Amino acid sequence: MGAISDRCQMARENVHAAVDPERRFPRNIFTGDWSEFFFFDSDWMTDPNFVELVKTFLNIERAECACLWKLDEEDANAPEFFSLRAQTTADEYRVLLAGATPGYGWVSAMERLACTSDGGEWCMYCEPNNEIAVMALRQADAAARYASPMARVHAARFEDAIREPALSYGFSERALSREWRDEFLRQYSASPR
Secondary structure, three states, X not given: OHXXXXXXXXXXXXXXXXXOOOOOOOOOOEOOOOXXXXXXXXXXXXXXXXXXXXXXHHHHHOOOOEEEEEOOOOOOOOOOEEEEOOOOOHHHHHHHHHOOOOOOOHHHHOOXXXXXXXXXXXXXXXXXXXXXXXXXXXXXXXXXXXXXXXXXXXXXXXXXXXXXXXXXXXXXXXXXXXXXXXXHHHHHHOOOO
């Protein structure tokens, strides 16, 4: 049990190191060295089946634990981290998303989420209010290894995500101003700062 909790603690440390909670879209929210970025609809990260997606990423990476961080938590008594392991079920995540009281779960809060593993090879971040999520990969050749799970969420480079018809409403011309599109392109075509 100790080894698993150590791996989950490492995942928690990795997610803290991977994103800057003070940044928001269209800025690049990732910190450190990331090679590639793929965008997808934020609804995938608040779907109970997200657990299976993360477990696929863990398996490919040969990692043991991932940490999902709720970045905007205002209630000091509410959980702000959720650990995902091989044994984690979609039902466990569904309960967290729904919350103990209707209207007070993670999905109702519409707050930003970030997720990475103890291996730290990938990181996902979403802003549900903007309907946009992004996945960052540390190694340029990693996209080929993660192609199958990335295809499940229709992850695409930004240029492809905004091509009409857009990947989702969040990427459409109605949702993204020309200024935001230009800033996204500028921020996510260069290495993060």
